[in-house]
Amino acid sequence: MKLKHFVFTTLALTALTACGSPSGQQNNNQAEAAQTETSTVPEYSGIAVEHTFAALPYAYDALEPYIDAQTMELHYSRHHQGYYNNFMKAVEGTGLENASLEFIFEHMSKLPTALRNNGGGYYNHSLFWSVLAPGGQGAPSPELSSAIEEAFGSMEAFQEQFNKAATGQFGSGWAWLLVKTDDSLAVSGTPNQDNPLMDVAEVRGTPILALDVWEHAYYLKYQNMRGEYVSSFWNLINWEEVNHRYLMAIN
Numbered sequence: 389m390k391l392k393h394f395v396f397t398t399l400a401l402t403a404l405t406a407c408g409s410p411s412g413q414q415n416n417n418q419a420e421a422a423q424t425e426t427s428t429v430p431e432y433s434g435i436a437v438e439h440t441f442a443a444l445p446y447a448y449d450a451l452e453p454y455i456d457a458q459t460m461e462l463h464y465s466r467h468h469q470g471y472y473n474n475f476m477k478a479v480e481g482t483g484l485e486n487a488s489l490e491f492i493f494e495h496m497s498k499l500p501t502a503l504r505n506n507g508g509g510y511y512n513h514s515l516f517w518s519v520l521a522p523g524g525q526g527a528p529s530p531e532l533s534s535a536i537e538e539a540f541g542s543m544e545a546f547q548e549q550f551n552k553a554a555t556g557q558f559g560s561g562w563a564w565l566l567v568k569t570d571d572s573l574a575v576s577g578t579p580n581q582d583n584p585l586m587d588v589a590e591v592r593g594t595p596i597l598a599l600d601v602w603e604h605a606y607y608l609k610y611q612n613m614r615g616e617y618v619s620s621f622w623n624l625i626n627w628e629e630v631n632h633r634y635l636m637a638i639n
Contacts, residue, residue, distance in 0.1 A: 429495045432487035439479075439489075441472045442514060450522040454620040456609045464517070467604055471509030471581070478502035493585040504588075508581030512562060516598045519633075521626035529631040539573040546575070547622065550599075553577040554618045560602040563618075565630075566593035567637035596633035597625070 444464050449457035478500060479485050484492055489511045496504050528536060533543070540546040546565075554563035557577040564576050566584045569592075576584060576591035584593045599621050606617035 428498050429484070432484060432491050434488055434491060436486040437488050438486070439472075439476065439510075441469060444517060446520075446522055451520060451624055454623050455520075455606070459604075459606065459608045462608075463600075463605060464513075467602075468509070468513040468517075471506045471513065474502065475506035475510045478506050490585055493583065494587055496586040497588050504586070505581050508583055508586070511585075512581055512583055512598060512600070515595060516600050519597050519626050519629050520624045521629075522624075524623055524625050524627070525629075526627035526631070528627055529634070532627075532631050532634045535571075535573050535634070540575075546573075549575045550597075551615075551618050554599050554601050554621075555615050557601050563599045563601060564595045565597035566591070566595045567634065568593040571638045594633075594637040596637060597630050 444460075447457075448460040448464070451460060479492075482499075482503070484499075484503075489507060492499065492503060492507055493511075528543070536543055536546045540549060550563055550565060553575050554577070557563065557579070559579065561577055561579040562581075562583065564578065564584055566574055566576060568574055574591055574593060576589070578584065578586075578589060582589055583598075584591060584595050586592075599618065601614060601618070606614065610617040
């Protein structure tokens, strides 16, 4: 029994560090191809952005027992770091090296796939870490609570719709709570590393809450029981951060 458990764990770790993790290999002609593909994108005229890889705001074991330390270490130090590294390589030579991610996402349909996958992975994970807190933190503000009730009818109905988006996402992807351009709230799901800021998204808006449903986010602890992982998520939400993002989005 111990041998079988060791073999399963070894295989799972090998798969998780390989599958879903961005490849480090780059095409020799990437910069030239990227420059060609970005020729129809307007010149970025906003404030220059330095894209950095932020430290995780808590220890790897801080989200126990809902997300285990080993998953957090792999998820942050290999997957997220990999997306950041490959985004920096993909953006080189495009003229967008210091453009905001929001600007890049706004023109995503005109940009190379490497920017879509890795820029999305870089941004999505950064947001994900920020809306988690050990044991959860705070509660929805009166303003956010009112918006949730207006959009979904109740907090319970919102949670049900969000859970449905997360568990119903086929394959890899994300579930989102977002603010649309009319300041109303919506729940959506996106495949792979897409997000609601991208012009390719079916439902567009500013995301204020995110849940990663790629298998590397939960498989070591939950295996194929994604629903249990989604349910556990509600014990970890940093509502103070979500409230702040909501106010920023409507203002």
